[in-house]
Amino acid sequence: MPEPLFLEAHRLPVESLRKTCDASRFSFHTTAELQPLQDFFGQARAIRAVEFGLKMPHEGYNLFALGPMGVGKLSLVRHFTQTEARQEPPASDWVYVHNFLEPHKPQALGLPAGRGAQLKASMERLVDELRVAIPAAFESEDYRTRRQIIDEELKQKQQASFDALQAEANQQGIAIIRTPMGMGLAPVRGREIITPEEFEKLPEEEQKRIQEAMEVLHQRLQAVLQQAPQWESERRQKIRELGREVTRHAIAHLLSGVRASYQDLPEVLGYLEVVEQDLIENAEQFLANPGESENPLEAALGKMLADSRSFDRYRVNLLVDNAGSQGAPVVEEDYPALANLLGRIEYRAQFGNLVTDFTLIRPGALHRANGGYLILDARRVLLQPYAWEELKRALRAKEIQIRSVSDVLGLSSTVTLQPAPIPLRVKVILLGDRLLYYLLSAYDPDFLELFKVAADFEEDLKRTPEGEEAYARLVASLAQREQLRPLDREAVARVIEHGSRLAADAHKLSAALEALLDLLREADHWAAQAGRAVMTAQDIEQAVAQQVYRASRLKERLQEAVQRGTLLVDTSGAKVGQINGLSVLSLGGYSFGHPTRITARVRLGKGEVVDIEREVALGGPLHSKGVLILAGFLGERYARERPLSLSASLVFEQSYGGVEGDSASMAELCAILSALAQVPIRQGIAITGSVNQHGQAQPIGGVNEKIEGFFEVCRDAGLNGEQGVIIPRANIQHLMLNLEVVEAVKKGQFHIWAVNSVDEALSILTGLEAGERGADGRFPEGSLNARVEAQLKAFAEQVRAFAAPGGNP
Amino acid sequence: MNRIRRVILALDVAARDQESIAAAVELAARLGAEVLGLFLEDPRLLRWARLPVARQVSPWGGALDEGRLEAQLKALAAQAQAELEQAARRRGVAWQAEVLRDELERTLSEKALQEDLWVIGTAGRVMGLAVPTLATLRLVLPQAARWVLWQPRGGAFRHPMVVLHAQASHPEALLEAARAWMEHPAEPLTVVMLGENGLGSLVQNWQVRHGVLVRPVHLRTATLEQLLEVFVRTGCDGLVVGADLPLLAGEGLEQLLARLPGPLLMVR
Secondary structure, three states: OOOHHHHHHHEOOHHHHEOOOOHHHOOOOEHHHOOOOOOOOOOHHHHHHHHHHHHOOOOOEOEEEEOOOOOOHHHHHHHHHHHHHHOOOOOOEEEEEOOOOOOOOOEEEEEOOOHHHHHHHHHHHHHHHHHHHHHHHHHOHHHHHHHHHHHHHHHHHHHHHHHHHHHHHHHOOEEEEEEOOEEEEEEEEOOEEOOHHHHHHOOHHHHHHHHHHHHHHHHHHHHHHHHHHHHHHHHHHHHHHHHHHHHHHHHHHHHHHHHHOOOOOHHHHHHHHHHHHHHHHOHHHHOOOHHHOOOHHHHHHHHHHHHHOOOHHHOEEEEEOOOOOOOOOEEEEOOOOHHHHHOEEOOEEEOOEEEOOHHHEEOOHHHHHOOOEEEEEHHHHHHOOOHHHHHHHHHHHOEEOOOOHHHHHOOOOOOOOOOOOEEOOOEEEEEEOHHHHHHHHHHOOOHHHHEOEEEEOOOEEEOOHHHHHHHHHHHHHHHHHOOOOOEEHHHHHHHHHHHHHHHOOOOEEEOOHHHHHHHHHHHHHHHHHOOOOOEOHHHHHHHHHHHHHHHOHHHHHHHHHHHOOOOOOOOOOEEEOEEEEEEEEEEOOEEEEEEEEEEEEEEEOOOEEEEHHHHOOOEOHHHHHHHHHHHHHHHHHHOOOOOOOEEEEEEEOOOOOOEOOOOOHHHHHHHHHHHHHOOEEEOOEEEOOEEOOOOEEEOOOOHHHHHHHHHHHHHHHOOOOOEEEEEEHHHHHHOEOOHHHHHHHHOOOEEEEEEOEHHHHHHHHHOOOOOOOOOOOOOOOOOHHHHHHHHHHHHHHHHHHHHOOOOOO | OOOOOEEEEEEOOOOOOHHHHHHHHHHHHHHOOEEEEEEEOOHHHHHHHHOOOOEEEOOOOOOOOHHHHHHHHHHHHHHHHHHHHHHHHHHOOOEEEEEEOOOHHHHHHHHOOOOEEEEEOOOOOOEOOOOOOHHHHHHHOOOOOOEEEEOOEOEOOOOEEEEEEOOOOOHHHHHHHHHHHOOOOOOOEEEEEEOOOOHHHHHHHHHHHHOOOEEEEEEOOOOHHHHHHHHHHOOOOEEEEEOOOHHHOOOHHHHHHHHOOOOEEEEO
């Protein structure tokens, strides 16, 4: 049995196992009496960074809000961005219009907020009016008369030429006749063409005269006919001119009505100028009636085009409408795919083909946020193909160029639209975890240039009396915001204690607002189930217990395996070279501790410690490092003057998965030393902590889960008052054990010991004094270290005997 | 007019007479009749081609012989048929087409039935271009036809002017024909009465019988110029005359056709 002295010296008092929150120090009865927290408690550094970044007007001062999930990055960024945006003027509207010179390059126009929709409506109204006004102008008496005059002029001109020729021909007894392919000249007598027989009978002189006359007339007829196309061309030109004049007149007052509203916008006036020219040149589109085509397919197509497409080029595609905006835009894009960031060009199926035009250009988040702020999740941006590269390109170029993935890859070779780029002035705020920020900083040379401001969020807060007060107000704010029941002060105290547990530190409070909110929502539910108007400590405890219960199926299966003897863990008795180590399993957001049997075997060797986990590639690098440190410790302490002729093997028994971390290194060292000294270790005690080459105990993570895990195994096996856990002394500050463990300790059924070194741990585990070297350089007789040293010395002697010529011990 | 079962369209080398084709089809659709396109090959053209001095001015060259001319005429007839078919299909009108060559006057007279409406656009104007000579007109003008519509303008006319004279054999037939063409029966029908006679009472009786409002115009003696002046002044767009109108005698018909700014419906 161990000496009580060792146990008492290192046993921790109950008070140090859980830093409770005294509810009586709060002045309120329920959180309904508390003023909501206006600022973001504990995030002063992030707030100052965000405020600075938002106000910096220079290029590259985009923000990256970094910190773990659930600490309120988005809420904080959204709050400050919206506050800043409200003080700024609304951003411009942006529209795409047809480019009449280069139709495949739609033109972008920027207008003051609200004027884009106005322009769109004006142009739609204009087209409607033109559809009436232009046909009316062309059907007017005036137009028809003037056109008739042009036609008549041509006819008269042609007629006059023919009449003159005809008269001259008639005088010479020759007629002009129409032939299937043109005109002909025929000698006539009376009113009939001379027959070939009659012609033969004519005197030779007469025949010659006719022939000569016909030759001359033939030349002149040819000249007249050759002139005809030119006259026709002149006629068409005149009709075109007339059409232009009529159109100009018909549309003048309509366009001037539109122009009047945009006198302050030269770009729009320029566009309207081009529209006017196009209307004048293409007025016939307002007159055509394609439904008359004989081919039914053509007729249907023509009608469809006439109905829906003909006038599209005068339409306005309102890309960004900031009408009614109170301040600059703040846009959050939840799905930052390339097309959702930069916009896209849609296509419509038309008779088996995909066609597009500027009316099918759709805006992206950058368009909507232009002139304001864009909030994005960094991880999602990085996961979307080419989204990150194109976002950076847009920020660098300070313009939005719509590009699809196939454009980016250079796969697209079909003719498509190339909308004019839109100037970009936006501040981008990325949200992400720290690892992502540091990876981008290290590997993306553009990143720090474009995202100069890092807003680093705290994941926990100091648990001081003031901190607890502020936390209470935070709890009150969240409850009010979520319209939950108020909490009484005992409930608030439990929430604060849970906050410390989440922070895994008795002197800190977790800043994970999402987890806190979940707890409050669930406690509210249990309060509702119990019919309470106020959340009590009982509701908080039930919420925590239910969270644990829902997640602890696997933990219970492991404990059951121990109970049934499938997993071999002893919680009583003593064994040489065998110890209970503690590990933490994190699955699905829930962590729990569990004991693992670690065994050590020693024999004559060359001074190495064989880590079986490492040999079979089940151990991680940190675990391997911990094991190698043991060899360093053994050599330094016990084999300064002789070779360390030891071969030790270590194994996590019944471990079938990977092992990582060095938190078991103190347990492993104790097991080796036990094996060397042949001193049994008490199996009712588990140990956690890492150890350095000097044998000092170092703190580890997950101390609460580990203690609770072993406690539960002992509880199930039966608490005998001798069980407990040894932890590094530096971990005392992290203790926030659950009430069941605290209660058991209070009753003396379970113990927590804190140690500074492996010697202290061994004393507790074996009941033997570890012993320190005396002035003679020897460990006290009978001490654990003396036994270890003696064993190692024996090994060394045996090695020397083996090494002697013909040696055999 | 309501007994018309066939609209016969006369076509010749001026086969690209789309106005006539459209008018014939339109009329047939309106009357529920079928269209017969007759492509008339003037035998004198072929004779002319045999003349040693015959020459043609054409974008396709001036060379000419009888065989080549025949081929051109065939092509033209086929083209005319295709255009007629296209127009008739569009309006859902039944149609036929024939090519007539020899003894045109006799063949035409044989083909012409009382119930036919003849439509003659630019056909028959082979000679003298716009102004048809009587001799050529005879080639396309069937003597037996009861109704002949000259120089149609696409659709039917809507405001006819009827010319009656004392010797008119069927004055009421003229009035009936004009009434059938009117767009709005309630509008007044312009009736020109030539000479001193009892036409006034005839027209009055007809007016009472049919409830048609008549705008009478009395002319003691009428020249072609006077008639045309009344036509323009009254705003009419089609002239309805009897074939026995004295003004049409001699070269009167061709002069009227040359100067009339609208279609002419001739009724026998």
